[in-house]
Amino acid sequence: MAIMAQARLDLEDGGARQVRRALGDLNDSEIVQEFLNGEERAFAEVVRRYDKRLLNFVYRTVGDRERAEDLVQETFVRVYRHLHRFDQSKKFSTWIYTIAGNLAKNELRNRSRNPLVLFQTIVKNWDSDFRPLEWEDARTKPDDLYRKRFIRQKVEEAVAELPEHHRTVFVLRELQGKSYEEIAEITGCNLGTVKSRLNRARNSFARIIEPMVD
Amino acid sequence: MLLKQAETRELRGAEAGSIFWRRGCPALCGAGAKRLLRTDWTGRMAHERRWIDLVNSSLAGRVTCDRFLEAYTDYRDEQLGVEAQRAMAEHLAACGACRRYDRVLSAGVDLLRSMDLEPPLPVAPGKLARLALDADLEARTALPVVFRRPMATVMALAAAVFAAIALFPGGPRSTPELDLPAVVAAEPAALFKAGPGIQRVPVRLPYEMVPTGFQTISRSLLYQYGRPVAPRAAVARP
Ligand SMILES: [Zn+2]
Numbered sequence: 001m002a003i004m005a006q007a008r009l010d011l012e013d014g015g016a017r018q019v020r021r022a023l024g025d026l027n028d029s030e031i032v033q034e035f036l037n038g039e040e041r042a043f044a045e046v047v048r049r050y051d052k053r054l055l056n057f058v059y060r061t062v063g064d065r066e067r068a069e070d071l072v073q074e075t076f077v078r079v080y081r082h083l084h085r086f087d088q089s090k091k092f093s094t095w096i097y098t099i100a101g102n103l104a105k106n107e108l109r110n111r112s113r114n115p116l117v118l119f120q121t122i123v124k125n126w127d128s129d130f131r132p133l134e135w136e137d138a139r140t141k142p143d144d145l146y147r148k149r150f151i152r153q154k155v156e157e158a159v160a161e162l163p164e165h166h167r168t169v170f171v172l173r174e175l176q177g178k179s180y181e182e183i184a185e186i187t188g189c190n191l192g193t194v195k196s197r198l199n200r201a202r203n204s205f206a207r208i209i210e211p212m213v214d
Numbered sequence: 215m216l217l218k219q220a221e222t223r224e225l226r227g228a229e230a231g232s233i234f235w236r237r238g239c240p241a242l243c244g245a246g247a248k249r250l251l252r253t254d255w256t257g258r259m260a261h262e263r264r265w266i267d268l269v270n271s272s273l274a275g276r277v278t279c280d281r282f283l284e285a286y287t288d289y290r291d292e293q294l295g296v297e298a299q300r301a302m303a304e305h306l307a308a309c310g311a312c313r314r315y316d317r318v319l320s321a322g323v324d325l326l327r328s329m330d331l332e333p334p335l336p337v338a339p340g341k342l343a344r345l346a347l348d349a350d351l352e353a354r355t356a357l358p359v360v361f362r363r364p365m366a367t368v369m370a371l372a373a374a375v376f377a378a379i380a381l382f383p384g385g386p387r388s389t390p391e392l393d394l395p396a397v398v399a400a401e402p403a404a405l406f407k408a409g410p411g412i413q414r415v416p417v418r419l420p421y422e423m424v425p426t427g428f429q430t431i432s433r434s435l436l437y438q439y440g441r442p443v444a445p446r447a448a449v450a451r452p
Contacts (some may be wrong), residue, residue, distance in 0.1 A: 043339045051333040059331055073337055073345075080346040084355045173291070174323045175330075180291070199287040204318045213318045 020045070033084060047076055050093075053176060054100045060171040061104040062111075071107060075100040086094040097178070097186045101168060108164055125138045151212050156206035162201050169194055170201035277305035282312045290319075 024029060024046040031049075037040035054075055061070035076098050086095055161168060168187060172178040178186070183194045282305050288294050289302040306313055 040339060040343070043342065047336045047339065047342070051336055052330070055333045056330050060326075065331060067332075069334060072333070073342075076337065076342050077345045077349055080342050081350060087233060105322065118385060121249070152325060152329060156329065157321050159326065175326060180293075195287060202290075202319055206315055209322045210318050213321050 024048075029088060032083060032086065032088065032092055043076075043080060046079065046096075050096055051076075054096070057097065057176055058100055058104045058157055059162070060175060061101070061168055062107050067107060068104075071103045072100065072150060074103055078103075091182070094182050094185050097172070097182075099174075101186050104168075105164070129148050154212050155209055161208060162204055166197050166201035166204065170205065171195040173198055174202075277301050279305075279312055280304070281311060282309070283315070286315075290316075 019041055022043055023039075026034065026045075028049070031042050031045050035046070044079070051072060054072045055068055058071045059065055062068055068160075075096065079096055086092070113173065159170070162170060165187070169183055172183045172186060173180075178199075180191055180194050183189075184191050185196075187194065189197070282289075285294065285298070285302060290301065292299065294302065304315060307387060
């Protein structure tokens with residue numbers, strides 16, 4: 001790869017930034033190839049590309065930020081370990097989402113077997129809910145801020161209330177912009193199932209938040 | 215495959231969306247029909263296309279609120295043909311209740327998107343590499359599950375044997391070759407009347423077995439949530 005070869009030459013002159021920039025120009029499968037060719041820094045680029053997306057996907061699925069961060073890290077560890085086994089005819093982003101999705105699913109399964117975890121989560125959220133309000137802008141009426149915060153909370157709760165398999169499809173489509181085909185692969189369902197779950201999830205979500213929206 | 219060869223004859227002629235019931239055994243029927251849907255992927259795709267064609271042609275006429283909601287997911291994700299997409303947009307422009315439904319959903323989604331979390335500082339690749347090495351090492355040195363949880367393994371094996379005996383008393387049957395349209399499995403209206411000694415238990419089959427477009431869920435939900443939005447009486451029945 002000419003870009004990478006040039007960047008490596010530059011690196012000998014101390015240009016780590018050039019390498020990073022060159023990696024940034026590659027597409028996912030080229031990045032994977034670089035990593036498999038022994039370019040360890042390519043993995044930093046994978047992390048840079050996916051950590052925000054995966055954090056939000058997993059967070060909306062499990063509803064707990066700290067656990068979501070742990071699970072995203074675990075996702076990267078698994079990708080690191082198994083990248084040599086990744087079928088390069090497939091789409092890398094689908095593969096990494098599948099790993100993250102399975103970890104999130106396991107987390108929810110374990111949680112339902114261990115109610116204590118759920119309780120701890122509730123207590124943690126309860127704490128942050130009851131922190132005194134901080135007004136971001138003194139000129140804004142407290143009423144408005146309170147209302148905004150209330151609506152945000154309700155919208156988040158509406159997602160959390162959806163059954164897990166509806167929620168996953170909803171988050172992948174509406175928040176992550178995945179196509180039906182990709183969602184089908186990530187969740188291991190057929191297209192019809194994806195569509196019917198999405199339809200139901202959209203309906204339920206709209207129904208829950210309807211009273212809050214002007 | 216849990217359906218007998220003779221039973222698949224009924225399924226083969228079934229129209230997409232028709233109701234099939236394996237007498238006396240809803241669980242097997244459910245698993246069987248679900249399996250059919252899964253294995254018959256190309257048939258399923260054909261069904262999907264037929265559904266889109268159906269929606270396209272039915273939307274060429276007047277779009278009612280019911281039709282709008284049925285086709286909403288396809289419309290939102292721009293899966294419909296040009297004509298149908300335009301007919302839907304026209305309905306949206308003319309109908310307050312459907313417009314509100316669309317607006318509520320979009321507003322909620324926009325709000326959620328605006329609340330995306332920012333990740334913490336990325337983990338250094340060196341640390342990830344170390345964690346990966348640790349995990350590899352652990353996987354290599356871990357005892358197989360049969361040693362770690364001997365009782366659980368024995369019980370799982372026993373349960374599997376019992377289940378196999380219960381499901382296939384005469385040994386496993388071969389899988390019949392099938393070329394089928396999508397089929398809905400659902401409880402029949404009434405097999406038995408409730409009475410002394412007979413209790414009616416509602417059977418809930420997995421909803422994903424219902425082909426898209428034959429669900430009435432959108433409609434019922436609009437009515438439910440829509441008290442201020444789309445009063446039942448106000449929605450014109452086609
Ligand atoms: Zn309408």
